[in-house]
Amino acid sequence: SQQGEEDPQALSIQEGENATMNCSYKTSINNLQWYRQNSGRGLVHLILIRSNEREKHSGRLRVTLDTSKKSSSLLITASRAADTASYFCATDAAGANSKLTFGKGITLSVRP
Amino acid sequence: EPEVTQTPSHQVTQMGQEVILRCVPISNHLYFYWYRQILGQKVEFLVSFYNNEISEKSEIFDDQFSVERPDGSNFTLKIRSTKLEDSAMYFCASSTLAGPGELFFGEGSRLTVL
Numbered sequence: 545s546q547q548g549e550e551d552p553q554a555l556s557i558q559e560g561e562n563a564t565m566n567c568s569y570k571t572s573i574n575n576l577q578w579y580r581q582n583s584g585r586g587l588v589h590l591i592l593i594r595s596n597e598r599e600k601h602s603g604r605l606r607v608t609l610d611t612s613k614k615s616s617s618l619l620i621t622a623s624r625a626a627d628t629a630s631y632f633c634a635t636d637a638a639g640a641n642s643k644l645t646f647g648k649g650i651t652l653s654v655r656p
Numbered sequence: 657e658p659e660v661t662q663t664p665s666h667q668v669t670q671m672g673q674e675v676i677l678r679c680v681p682i683s684n685h686l687y688f689y690w691y692r693q694i695l696g697q698k699v700e701f702l703v704s705f706y707n708n709e710i711s712e713k714s715e716i717f718d719d720q721f722s723v724e725r726p727d728g729s730n731f732t733l734k735i736r737s738t739k740l741e742d743s744a745m746y747f748c749a750s751s752t753l754a755g756p757g758e759l760f761f762g763e764g765s766r767l768t769v770l
Contacts, residue, residue, distance in 0.1 A: 577758070586660075586747060586761040587699065632699065643689075643712055644759065646699040 549647050550633055556653040563620040565650045567633030568613075574636045576609055577644065578618050581630045590618075590631075595638070625656045658682040662748050662762035669738055670770055677733045677765045679748030688731045689749040689759065690723065692716070699747070705731065738769045 550567045557563050567576070575594045579587040593600045593609045593616065600607045606619040620627055630651050634644040661680045669675050681688050690702040704711040705723055722734045731750075735742055745766050749759040 575757070579761075586763040587749075587759075589758045589760070592758055634699075643701040643704060643714070645701065646691075648698045 550631070550650045552650060553648070554651045554653070556655065557623055559623060559625055559654055559656050561623055563623050563627070563652055563654070565618045565620075565631055565652070567616045567618070567647055569616075569633075569635045570614060571635075572638040573611075574638050576607075576616050577634045577636075578605075578607060578616075579632045579634060579646075581632065581649070583629075587632065620652075623652075623654045625654050628652060628654045658760075660748055660750055660760050660762035662746075662765050664765055665763065666766045666768070668768045668770065671740060672737050675735045675738055675742075675767060677735075677746050677748075677767070679731045679733070679762055680729050681731055681748065681750030682760055683729070685750035685752050685760070687711075687751045687753065688723075688725070689751075690733045691747045691749060691761075692744040693747065693764075694744045702733070702746075735767075738767070740769050743767055743769045 555563055573595055575592055577592045578590040580590055581587045591602045591605055591607050593607050595611055598609055604621045609616045630649040632646045632649045634646045636644055660682055663678045688705040691699050692702055693699045701714050703713045703717045703723055720736045724732050745764040747764045748762045751757055751759050
């Protein structure tokens with residue numbers, strides 16, 4: 545089974561619209577993180593939400609976590625062309641020492 | 657702003673050759689990681705390293721792989737005898753905390769095995 549699966553796999557929206565990306569996972573977690581990756585570049589940390597938190601905001605980003613459904617969503621409001629990238633959720637399984645398990649990622653395209 | 661740096665950015669090698677990928681983590685970070693991403697696929701954990709020893713490793717990190725922190729700044733990943741399937745982007749990351757909080761990633765080293 546895979547930990548951290550995002551949907552949709554690809555999302556195309558118009559600049560100014562909101563983008564919602566979802567992530568599901570299978571095991572209990574300590575925290576869940578979202579990362580962004582521009583094409584051919586490294587991953588950049590966006591936001592971390594702990595298992596005892598339900599919602600978190602950072603600028604135009606809003607993350608929710610539902611541990612009962614083992615799911616998280618990332619909302620980017622008022623999207624910009626510069627938000628075009630791949631977005632990954634990553635989980636830190638409860639009891640695991642030190643590794644993050646990444647999903648396959650969502651490719652977001654924001655049309656100007 | 658402090659950043660994780662990786663060299664080389666791209667390396668092409670023949671199957672069976674040894675490869676060393678180098679990373680300079682952020683200076684006050686204590687935990688170091690290698691991940692890899694095969695083209696178009698998910699980012700996979702390879703190994704974590706703390707206090708000069710491996711904390712955790714994945715099934716991918718077999719005897720062909722090793723890591724080392726030879727001095728106070730570098731963190732290296734060695735692949736002893738490369739295979740075609742080792743072709744991937746290799747990312748180094750570091751963090752201040754035990755157990756992954758926020759990871760700071762380098763830009764990656766693209767390894768192409770011919």
